[in-house]
Amino acid sequence: MPTTLDIDTLRSLIAIVELKSFSRAAERVGRSQSAISLQIARLEGLVGHPLLERVRGRVIGVTERGAEFVAHAREIVALNERAVAAMRRPAASERIRLGIPADFLERDFSSTLAEIRARCPDARLSLRTDLSARLAEDVGQGRLDLAFFKRAPSNEGGAAIAFESMSWFGDATSAPAGRDDAVPLVAFAEGCAYREEALRSLRLTGRDWIIACEARSLSALLAAVRAGLGYAALPARLAARKSLKHAHRRAELPDLNPVELALGIAEGRNMAFARTIGGIIAERCSLA
Structure with a gap:
């Protein structure tokens, strides 16, 4: 029966050396100290030679056969890492399908894309750009490899990487005719988390x-807000960059x-x- 070396054990041996x-x-x-001690004991039993020189339990170096084995161990571990990296890297013709909300292209997402290309x-x-609800659905169904989207805070699948504080912006000086008590909204289409939070x-x-x-x-949304068509619920940081004015308190918005x-x-x-x-992407969001 062939003898098989364990990669994790070889990593432990190299670290000890x-x-x-x-x-x-x-x-x-x-790992715990007792766990790697057991790994080395099993490894020495497997290869049939002591590998480490010890004095009163302290490691002072490797044995002659140990030095020869450690050289092989380094080659095996390096080859393992190269093989895994090669398989995880997409083929030259294969693309990573990334989905983001359309409004992020009009922020500073270009610098994030530049960072991805550099690293x-x-x-x-x-x-691909789309509404957040569709992006979340498409990554869940495997139609996207990676999706960056907005949602109400929840415990659903997908890693939360940041939170955006929301505020009301704009006024209703040019709002379409309607009931006096109805709040005129400027919003993205259904499926946008900003719209859902406003409603x-x-x-x-x-x-x-x-x-x-x-x-x-x-x-288009910013132009409508500036034209006085109604109120928009937007991230405070985004609106500040775009020089939008907060809604007046007399609007009594929640x-x-x-x-x-x-x-x-x-x-x-x-x-x-x-x-x-x-x-x-998560790193860049935390720095924004």
């Missing part, structure tokens, strides 16, 4: 509303909850690479 300490090696590989030069992205808060306080303008892009920014990653062969790209 480099650090000359079982306890520090255990910290590096994330993942092999990444070939296929970018949730109005329902909770028993306020009526009308959709005065349904915008298909951030620039308080808004934060909106969660989340990352969804589909299972599949591109999962590891998508996680790397998702990590960059």
